[in-house]
Amino acid sequence: MAGYFSNHSQSRFLANSTTGSNATTTTTAATAAAATSPVAPAPPPAARPRAPSSKHFSTFVHAPAADEKAQGKDKNASSSPNGASATVHPLRHTWVFWFRQQRAPGNKITNYEEGIKKVSAFGSVESFWSLWTHLNPPSSLLPTTDYLLFHSGVRRPVWEDPLNRDGGKWIVRLRKGIADRLWEDLVLAIVGDQFDGCVEPDNGCQKDGTAKDSAGKQEDGSEWPEICGCTISVRQNEDIISVWTRSDTNAKAKDKIKETIRRALNLPPTTVMEYKSNNDSMQDKSSFRVAPTDRTPLS
Structure with missing residues (x-):
């Protein structure tokens, strides 16, 4: 279950579990996890792995933009006497x-x-x-x-x-x-x-x-x-x-x-x-x- 939470959420969840006979053991485990998985450097690594997905996202965003730009050119061409697809009277x-x-x-x-x-x-x-x-x-x-x-x-x-x-x-x-x-x-x-x-x-x-x-x-x-x-x-x-x-x-x-x-x-x-x-x-x-x-x- 801890795998579904970020490090920050996991620390809060474990820190609040102070009752019971395993409180000391749990606190020790949380401290060890914090020592082996530093929280502060986590955002930069998290940003870097998203770079490939961000690249694809950027391409996905620009694709409609390019289509819209092409449509805009067609609209301009249809209203321009010099456009190849212009509507001429x-x-x-x-x-x-x-x-x-x-x-x-x-x-x-x-x-x-x-x-x-x-x-x-x-x-x-x-x-x-x-x-x-x-x-x-x-x-x-x-x-x-x-x-x-x-x-x-x-x-x-x-x-x-x-x-x-x-x-x-x-x-x-x-x-x-x-x-x-x-x-x-x-x-x-x-x-x-x-x-x-x-x-x-x-x-x-x-x-x-x-x-x-x-x-x-x-x-x-x-x-x-x-x-x-x-x-x-x-x-x-x-x-x-x-x-x-x-x-x-x-x-x-x-x-x-x-x-x-x-x-x-x-x-x-x-x-x-x-x-x-x-x-x-x-x-x-x-x-x-x-x-x-x-x-x-x-x-």
Whole structure:
């Protein structure tokens, strides 16, 4: 029975057994046991023999921790656009952000394309927001600076591009201080396919000539979207947003696009919206030049 007690408990048990004819013998036996089994050094030896078991215990504890860590990585990966097992919400099209900043007055860039720089492309909701949250809003840009968002099929965001040259653009001039919200609403409307219903797939606008047919199909055989892209130009006294269309020949489609812009941006009915073909822009070398009487900022 004494084997089930520690040395300390055994000493207390035997010390309390002071009655009976064997008290002296028992006390002597306890003293001898104490002499042969020192109590003070006992804890260190007891700790050392537990080392192997402690090692296994440590492994056992870390195993679930490692599993939890791996699960945490999986959770992070599923919420991260860069994770291998990420849950990605693909967009219908891939889009590209471009940036252009004019040099100081008196030292302007003569070639428009010379100042255009590609920022990044995105094809999912996650990659869009990871890029969008790192872009400065228009209100923090210096005049004259342009943001350009175009379909990935547009090689360069210029009038002469095969997808742009037969189209045009809707133009809205904004007073200073309201561009941030309207620009974000416009980008979300285009990326979110709010313009898809503006043109029927089988109308003559998309199949009305050789040039259009050659540029009218994507690699998978589907039609290019009617909206090529959009831009915002930060100027000294106004900001200008524009929506670029692929065709200039379908008046009905242009009117639908105009109304979609008005609805997406929640513009008042009195807002002046100008349309200019890219052919006219190539002729007069200007994207936004119109008659002075039409230059009415949004109020």
